[in-house]
Amino acid sequence: MNSTAPTLRHWLTRVLVLSLVALGMSASAQNLADMKLAALGSPANQNFISNAGFVVAPQGVVVIDALGSPALARRLVQKIAEITPKPITHVIVTHYHADHIYGLQVFKELGAQIVAQQDAREYLNSETAAQRLVASRTELAPWVDDKTRLVQADRWLTESTTLELAGTRFMLERVGPSHTPEDLAIHVPSERVLFAGDLMFAGRLPFVGQADSNQWIHSLDRLLRFDVAVVVPGHGAASTQPRKDMGVMRDYLTYLRSSMGKAAKELVPFEEAYSNTDWSRFEPMPMFRFANRMNAYNTYLLMEKESLGGR
Numbered sequence: 104m105n106s107t108a109p110t111l112r113h114w115l116t117r118v119l120v121l122s123l124v125a126l127g128m129s130a131s132a133q134n135l136a137d138m139k140l141a142a143l144g145s146p147a148n149q150n151f152i153s154n155a156g157f158v159v160a161p162q163g164v165v166v167i168d169a170l171g172s173p174a175l176a177r178r179l180v181q182k183i184a185e186i187t188p189k190p191i192t193h194v195i196v197t198h199y200h201a202d203h204i205y206g207l208q209v210f211k212e213l214g215a216q217i218v219a220q221q222d223a224r225e226y227l228n229s230e231t232a233a234q235r236l237v238a239s240r241t242e243l244a245p246w247v248d249d250k251t252r253l254v255q256a257d258r259w260l261t262e263s264t265t266l267e268l269a270g271t272r273f274m275l276e277r278v279g280p281s282h283t284p285e286d287l288a289i290h291v292p293s294e295r296v297l298f299a300g301d302l303m304f305a306g307r308l309p310f311v312g313q314a315d316s317n318q319w320i321h322s323l324d325r326l327l328r329f330d331v332a333v334v335v336p337g338h339g340a341a342s343t344q345p346r347k348d349m350g351v352m353r354d355y356l357t358y359l360r361s362s363m364g365k366a367a368k369e370l371v372p373f374e375e376a377y378s379n380t381d382w383s384r385f386e387p388m389p390m391f392r393f394a395n396r397m398n399a400y401n402t403y404l405l406m407e408k409e410s411l412g413g414r
């Protein structure tokens with residue numbers, strides 16, 4: 104679209120989202136793009152399944168999310184160095200899922216300060232997180248190995264807050280518990296950009312997991328109130344049409360909740376409810392085959408709990 108292209112171009116001069124081209128993967132870009140779309144980490148795609156971004160601020164570079172392995176993080180550092188000699192001063196973590204944080208140690212070693220929301224600590228210090236890392240060392244070898252470690256934040260936030268980082272104002276919005284308890288969305292008013300983390304998956308179905316989908320929908324509504332030109336999702340392409348693209352997420356979550364909520368309330372068994380639900384609207388979307396049944400099942404359990412007065 105003509106009206107949005109110049110805005111995006113202008114914006115790209117100062118804020119970059121990591122893409123395959125930006126990573127210099129041109130030779131195998133298509134191959135990797137296909138695998139990235141699959142959204143499942145593997146040794147073949149080096150666990151490159153999520154987005155990272157950075158803002159070149161007056162006094163340094165602020166990175167948002169650290170990618171899924173130290174090797175990928177080093178490529179991002181290299182890419183930043185090609186664009187600016189400024190040091191990387193901060194990394195803001197949208198949430199502590201493996202594909203967003205296994206690269207953190209690279210930035211920590213460079214002296215960057217890691218900023219995240221404190222509800223991540225429970226998971227980060229859990230046996231689950233430790234075991235996940237052990238499993239990843241096998242499943243994602245050699246990209247995740249014995250040297251890969253979980254990195255705590257240097258600064259834990261409790262609530263939404265505005266921080267002046269490297270001379271630019273960042274509004275860190277606490278939008279969890281939604282996709283995870285610790286979800287942060289990052290609004291950079293001077294660039295009119297919003298990093299939505301995994302509250303937004305663009306052009307594909309999300310992984311709902313143990314999410315609080317009710318809060319997730321409310322948080323999307325909150326994010327839609329920001330006046331931004333571009334939204335960078337946790338997965339998929341950046342969007343210049345936030346209302347439309349976040350709307351797809353919102354519709355899907357709402358539909359999961361209403362269809363599975365009705366079934367749970369009427370005590371219809373899950374299998375029956377699933378096969379009686381009309382999924383045709385979402386079926387053409389990438390990841391439907393991988394994610395939809397599990398998303399529906401998790402939502403069914405959640406709605407059972409909610410109908411029993413859990414919330």
Ligand SMILES: [Zn+2]
Binds near residue numbers: 198200301337
């Ligand atoms: Zn995630």
